[in-house]
Amino acid sequence: MTMEVAESDTDKRQLHSKRKRGDDGDIDLSLLEAVERSHNTVEVLDLKTLKKLVFSFERRLKENIEARLKYPDQPDRFADSEVELHEEIQKLKVLSGSPELYPDLVSLNAVPSILGLLSHDNTDIAIDVVQLLQDLTDEDALEDNDEPARALVDALVENSVLELLVQNLQRLSESDSDEMAAVYNTLATIENLIEVKPTVSELVCERTKLLRWLLAKIRAKEFDSNKQYASEILAILLQNSTANQKKLGQMNGVDVVLQAVALYKSKDPKTSDEEEMLENLFDCLCCLLMPLENKERFVKAEGVELMIIIMKQKKSAYGSAVRALDFAMTKYPPACERFVDVLGLKTAFAAFMGKIPLNKRNKRERYQEELEERIVSLVASLFDGISRGSRRERLLSKFVENECEKIDRLMELYVRYSDRVKAETERLNQLKFEELEMDEDEIYSRRLESGLYTLQLIAIILGHLWCSEHPGMRARIENLLKLQKLTKKDVIDILQEYHDNIGDLDGPDEKERAQGRIQKFISAL
Structure with missing residues (x-):
């Protein structure tokens, strides 16, 4: 049984159009015509076929290196080997259909050879490799293949894939559609690597200048798909990493993101893609605002x-x-x-x-x-x-102006969220009664998600208003509670539960301060 591994027209144009960076001379057109007519086939992939593919790739790579060394100033003398190398890289794409063989690819020591081509003098060859890496690490290819995926990603990272990808990214000018696609595929590969190995999000920022490249990309005024993707990758890098948040803050990242957002202060995005990019930028901003020092930068900017x-x-x-x-x-x-x-x-x-x-x-x-x-x-x-x-x-x-209308609104919200939380609590208690496995922490977490957290914040605001000792505000709160058949005890119960669940994530001193503040409200009420 055979499987077709055919080149796309784009691939042919990409390699064979006269775009060889740093090279001079023409490519043998008869050779190109032969490539156009050819159809490359390989057997359905197994270990034996994989070894054949890798051996053939290594041989063509060696021939290309030798030809370039022998005829460094005569591109037409090594053009044949370049086309053949391109063909072998295309053949390797069939691997994405058999991710269970990734550990064998690693053991055959093919990874260093493949990654070495990211620095190839012919940018088109580097672009081929980026496409190959994107295919091999694609989410669809790796589905239900966690262990093989980790084996490949570990090998890629150990062989400097992050450094090589970002270096290649920096030399792409995005001057045509092929280079635009290569930038997109590079970012996609980095995203895929993070998906398999989350620690890559910090490794890539430690080892490369990716953050600097992304900042430059989102700073551009013109919108394009790669600016959108850059904003998404930046948000992913910042999402769960305090180290990356602080690092970007030190690189003037808060100011750059604010400048990018400021383009939309008085206009809306024109397309849904542009709208998504704007959301990504705000995601970046909110992540940046987690460390205290970046809050300071935000205020100063x-x-x-x-x-x-x-x-x-x-x-x-x-x-x-x-x-x-x-x-x-x-x-x-x-x-x-x-x-x-x-x-x-x-x-x-x-x-x-x-x-x-x-x-x-x-x-x-x-x-x-x-x-x-x-x-x-x-x-x-x-x-x-x-x-x-x-x-x-x-x-x-x-809260006093317009006849205490904001206290009325606050109590309206209090009642709505209180009813919602009560309904969810009853539902969870029923599930618990039916012996569904849920511990107290999980139940509390679900109640928070259903509106308890907002209800607690409303109770805290009521506590602040009550402690102001303003007679008009106190009277309004009491009247509204009575109107809803509620008492101050109901507010106290919410505050007490909040008090008892304050964690020490910010340290024991901060926990004590927070609990002391809530206790003050409870006592006053």
């Missing part, structure tokens, strides 16, 4: 002001700007103070009251719900970050 402008312009990035502000102000008083100083309260409380700009994107119910939860978190951060002085008074006064 006038990120707070930019987010408020985006909210005021009421474009599609409105919700993303709220999310970024929430990240910036969480446990960082200077951002909260700046927010009040630059008159952000009016904009934030318009959103708090449900005055959210509607467009085709944010009409979705889940979008509005997420935005609502973010705004509650933002207001809670403001109360936590501004403990005294005129800024605190300005914040508190928002």
